[in-house]
Amino acid sequence: MEEKKKNTGGRPKGIAKTGGRQKGTPNITNKNFYNVLQLKLVERLPKLFEWLDKIEDPYQKINAMVKIMEFRFPKQKSVEFKLDEDTGNSLEEKLYEMIKKKDK
Numbered sequence: 001m002e003e004k005k006k007n008t009g010g011r012p013k014g015i016a017k018t019g020g021r022q023k024g025t026p027n028i029t030n031k032n033f034y035n036v037l038q039l040k041l042v043e044r045l046p047k048l049f050e051w052l053d054k055i056e057d058p059y060q061k062i063n064a065m066v067k068i069m070e071f072r073f074p075k076q077k078s079v080e081f082k083l084d085e086d087t088g089n090s091l092e093e094k095l096y097e098m099i100k101k102k103d104k
Contacts, residue, residue, distance in 0.1 A: 055061040
């Protein structure tokens with residue numbers, strides 16, 4: 001069986017990046033695309049409610065509304081808080097330390 005060679009192209013590790021966009025610079029093509037898309041959606045927004053009113057099945061109507069709302073109101077992620085009991089620092093102790101630092 002023929003062995004696949006690893007892709008060794010690109011910049012070797014440890015060599016600084018040269019050329020191209022700087023880190024954190026937005027992609028202008030994507031920005032322009034989203035601007036045009038937003039304009040088109042705003043133009044069609046009044047018709048959207050007309051289209052929703054034409055849906056007769058209540059389940060499908062709610063389902064469509066929920067899917068549309070996800071674009072404006074993204075789903076929230078749950079946040080988990082774990083208190084490390086092995087360190088001996090309880091939540092109350094940490095809060096007390098923070099208040100003490102604030103009062104200084």
